[in-house]
Amino acid sequence: MRIVYRQIQNIPFEMWMKELELEHITDEEEARLGHPMPKRYRYYSGGENSQTRVHERVYEDFEQFGRLFEEWAEDETGQKLEIERHNYYNWEREELYLIDDPADVGKLRKELEAMSRMAEEE
Numbered sequence: 001m002r003i004v005y006r007q008i009q010n011i012p013f014e015m016w017m018k019e020l021e022l023e024h025i026t027d028e029e030e031a032r033l034g035h036p037m038p039k040r041y042r043y044y045s046g047g048e049n050s051q052t053r054v055h056e057r058v059y060e061d062f063e064q065f066g067r068l069f070e071e072w073a074e075d076e077t078g079q080k081l082e083i084e085r086h087n088y089y090n091w092e093r094e095e096l097y098l099i100d101d102p103a104d105v106g107k108l109r110k111e112l113e114a115m116s117r118m119a120e121e122e
Helices: 014-033 060-075 077-086 102-121
Strands: 003-010 041-043 052-059 091-098
Touching: 003 060, 014 041, 052 060, 077 102
Parallel strands: none
Antiparallel strands: 003 052, 003 091, 041 052
């Protein structure tokens, strides 16, 4: 089942240009390791104005997600970028979502049926 990995960050106004430069470099490095390219968004309205940055990447399954993140964690350049990026935001939240779309409906049905059976057994 495909998943979405979402990072939500609050970027101080004075750090936006550095953040954009780092995103470009990070995209190139992640692409080199096989990561899907992210879609990025900024809040249009809300309490954080447009200082909130959202990065979303879609992975084919948890196996791909785990393998690529392990490779990133073991990559020297990736780790330097990972350390550097922590200087560019006030806070960060990471989220994982399961994608429920027609391409995954068979897997979703199996998962829900298994969960239903487990609940009945309890």
